[in-house]
């Protein structure tokens with residue numbers, strides 16, 4: 001049976017690179033995106049893409065219920081960024097980042113775990129960020145850092161739950177990803193110091209390989225020279 005991987009955020013800067021690499025490696029990729037327009041654009045390129053609001057728990061459950069048992073892994077790239085220290089970060093700002101960075105991962109993990117248990121295993125690849133690990137980096141990005149910190153703890157909890165069940169989670173930690181949006185936002189930076197979506201996608205391919213699958217509790221820091 002063809003092995004299927006769910007990639008959330010398949011139209012994103014990172015997600016698109018991951019989809020390309022996984023398809024080239026022979027996997028069937030089931031992409032989810034936030035909007036119908038993104039789904040149509042991907043479908044034109046031959047990618048199976050479904051618009052799915054991952055902050056809608058019930059919609060996520062319905063999407064996963066439709067999936068066959070061929071899904072062996074999920075790469076959860078959906079997430080976003082917000083700047084702001086304590087003074088700028090009110091409850092609404094916290095909740096926005098919580099929803100976008102944590103709930104979008106949590107709902108999919110929760111929906112997919114029973115499938116993985118039934119079929120005897122499965123793998124989650126989550127995307128964290130450096131400000132969630134280093135307070136110096138996070139002090140002016142409070143909501144972003146808190147919400148991504150929860151992603152690391154989600155991976156820890158999956159690994160405890162999944163021990164002995166062949167279910168595991170790893171976290172990819174990029175520094176600044178070399179994307180058109182980042183180049184526009186920080187035009188004078190040395191882009192060669194950033195990490196490319198291709199390098200992250202290669203790492204994810206390795207994590208999903210027979211060797212990579214043996215890694216438990218992986219936290220992979222792709223900082224390059226940034």
Ligand SMILES: NC(=O)c1ccc[n+]([C@@H]2O[C@H](COP(=O)([O-])OP(=O)(O)OC[C@H]3O[C@@H](n4cnc5c(N)ncnc54)[C@H](OP(=O)(O)O)[C@@H]3O)[C@@H](O)[C@H]2O)c1
Nearest residue numbers: 009011012013014033034035038053054078079080176177
């Ligand atoms: N960019 C960086 O420098 C950087 C650094 C460290 C960590 N990260 C993390 O890396 C990941 C990927 O970043 P990126 O820059 O590639 O992101 P991006 O280009 O903004 O892509 C975001 C993707 O998520 C989808 N999406 C947004 N909200 C959604 C929702 N509620 N439900 C379902 N899908 C939704 C978007 O779909 P549509 O296209 O349909 O809107 C798009 O496919 C994120 O978790 C981010 O926090 C990024």
